[in-house]
Amino acid sequence: MATAISQNGWSVIFTATDKNTTKIPHIVGRVRAGDVATIFTALVNFIHAHVEDVSKGADDWGGNVRPIRGKTTGYSNHASYTAIDINALQHPRGVEGTWTPAQASAIRQFLKDTLEGVVRFGEDYSRKLSLVDGMHFEINANAAAVARVAAKLRGEKAPSTTGKTPAKTPAITAATGSTTLLYQGNPKNSAARVRKLQAGLNRAFPAYSKFAGGGDGKFGPYAAQVVKEFQRRSGLKPDGVVGPTTIKGLRKHGINL
Ligand SMILES: [Zn+2]
Incomplete structure (x- = not known):
């Protein structure tokens, strides 16, 4: 029997157990245990500390076996426990601009610089692909890329690779926006x-x-x-x-x- 996979290529978890899924701060539902949990924990903590209070309400969701919304076939990334919804009631699907430009830009910067693009922001869904989904964040990379970023977040040495992964090149764009994060060790500090x-x-x-x-x-x-x-x-x-x-x-x- 072929393994069912969700839209992003991760295997669907039909039965959530303590071993394959876990709880992370502020999220009511469960997420995939291990590297995915490490990455979502960092994201939720960042948003809670710097963008918006995530602690209020029970509208922060995790894994759930269901089809892609608006479709009858294919599994949503929630089905592989590689997607979370943050402050869902404040950022309903289909409504643009529920995050202020400063909030959205801080989130995008964190996703790019710290999470190195392994998480996609539902706010940035291409209009032709799907409805904008401000609450929604999903893993958008394979296990190796996710493992590398998770190891970095845990302060571990990156797992050795076959040399196929190029070193991260700092973006050339100037950090001029007033919402650019400043912190010790940020190569983009102005x-x-x-x-x-x-x-x-x-x-x-x-x-x-x-x-x-x-x-x-x-x-x-x-x-x-x-x-x-x-x-x-x-x-x-x-x-x-x-x-x-x-x-x-x-x-x-x-x-x-
Ligand atoms: Zn979602």
């Missing part, structure tokens, strides 16, 4: 914006920001510590990443990035 961040923190929070860096434009470990302290004191998740939520918080103190 020096000008980091300089503004450092100067602003030094000015607004002299008590704890003296190590933010004297405006050298480099987001180093001291700047990360000061950002974390700012986040802690502002009731934000202290992860040292300057994203939309932290940018909003900084703005209240006259720090405009």
Whole structure:
């Protein structure tokens, strides 16, 4: 008997067990255990911390064996437990623009830079392919690619490959958007914006920001510590990443990035 596969090529899980599926934070349903769970956990945590509260309500869904919506044949990626729906009631399928441009851009940047394109955003469904589906995120890569990104997220050394996977080339586009994330080690940090961040923190929070860096434009470990302290004191998740939520918080103190 051939294995049933969902639209993205992953095998359908007809019976969810603790071994092949698992729970991740904020998601009511279950997701595929292992690398897929690692990737979705990172995504949900990112969205919750920087884009929108995911903790409210029970409208965050995972695996479910069902056909592709609007079709009678073929399995939806939810059937392989490789898709999740986040804040489904706020981002209903078929409705465009339920995320603000800043939110959507922060999500896209995380999907591209951190998740390296292995997850597709339903908001970006090609109009001719399907209805836009803002709540929906799905694995869009094979097991090897997913394993490589998951290993990176877990801080492990990438699994050795046969050399077929090219090294990641940084995008050439300039990081000019004000929603571009700033964090330690981000190759796309804009020096000008980091300089503004450092100067602003030094000015607004002299008590704890003296190590933010004297405006050298480099987001180093001291700047990360000061950002974390700012986040802690502002009731934000202290992860040292300057994203939309932290940018909003900084703005209240006259720090405009
Ligand atoms: Zn979905």
